[in-house]
Amino acid sequence: MKRRFLSLLTIAAMTLTYSSVVNADNTDSSEKVIVQPAKSVDVAESTTIYKPSVANQATKVTTIDVSGIDKESGEITDESQFKKSLLKFFNTNPQKYAKSIEDIDAIVGNIKNKNLNQNANSGSVAQASTLDGEVTPYTIVFEGWSTEPHITLSQDRVTYSTSWVTEDNYRSSVPITVTYTKTLSTNATLGFSGSGLIKSKLGFTASFGVTQTSTIAQGATVPGWTAWGYRPYIKYHLDEWEGIYYYIDSTGGIVQTIEGPVTGSNKTLITKSNEYWSRTNTTQSLTATTPTPPTGVPNV
Known part of the structure; x- marks a missing residue:
């Protein structure tokens, strides 16, 4: 038992x-996965300047000397005289106000309709209306571009990681097999950001995020006397857009133009990939120092 x-x-x-x-x-x-934190920078690789920027130009308000309108009520008393006085102002810069000259009848009609609506709602007060934050007109009767959107500056840029995912077998003759997966990512925001007026005019895509990831996968083999690694980068093209937009505002018997700069940036992807780096211990020294991968702009 x-x-x-x-x-x-x-x-x-x-x-x-x-x-x-x-x-x-x-x-x-x-599988063991190591997510390595990235240290990323964004730099310009080339720059082309086409026109001086107007981004800091102040918003300009110009009162139009109109006749044929009651200065208190805003009622048009002589449509022919009112129309002529508007055209006189627009023709001081026919190129700038070409659209206003072309649509003069619509402008006069909008002001008449605005007055009719105000009379029907006599207790109401015109409220400030802000479009994109560029200018703040009260009652918009017409709007357009006095200077069409155009590119003032272009750049080819790159966002890249200054750190790397690496494997170090620099002081051994025996190949090793990686027993984990290691990743490193960098990010960029592409698409359009800025004035909705420019975005709508040119049909740009709203901003969106892009990610590039470098990976050393579990099972990878590192030869003897070798150190190597990867880092991610994203190359993109930047265009800076600017234009000058104007409104015609009619409040009471005062008609004025309000114009100012509108701006935006559009970024389009060129490529996103990984840079490879490797070094070999040609002397096969057991005390050699492992080289350090570069931290500057990717050599690609």
Whole structure:
């Protein structure tokens, strides 16, 4: 009986040992992922300036000397005279106000309709209306571009990581197999940001994020006497857009133009990829210092 009891203990111990080995193997087979934090910078690789920027130009308000309108109520008393006085102002710069000259009848009609609506709601007060934050007219009767949107500056730019995902087998002759997955990412915001007037005019895409990831995968082999690595980068083209937009505002019997600069930036993807770097310990020195990968602009 004693021998039988010892045999049972031995079998139980063997079973526990076998179970421990199986569980350990299953744990080791699961993939380990290391997400390495990126240190990214964004720099211009080339720049072309086409026109001086007007972004800091102040909003300009010009009162039009109109006739044929009641200065208190804003009611048009002589439509022909009113129209002529508007055209006289617009023709001081026919190129700038070409659209206003072309649509003069619509402008006069809008002012008449505005006055009719105000008379129907005599207790109401015109509220300030802000469009894109560029200017703040009260009652818009016409709007357009006095200077069409145009590119003032273009750049080819790159966002890249100054850090790398690396494997170091620089001081050993024996190849190694990577037992984990290591990743490193960099990000950029592309698309359009800025004035909705420019975005609508030119049909640009709203801003969106782009990511590039460098990966050293589990199972990769690193030869002896070698160090190598990857880092991510994103190249894109930047255009700075500017224009001057104007409104014609009619409040009471005062008609004025309000104009100011509108701006925006559009970024389009050129390419996104990974830069590869490697060094070989040609002297096969066991005390050699592993070289450091570059931190400057990718050499691609």
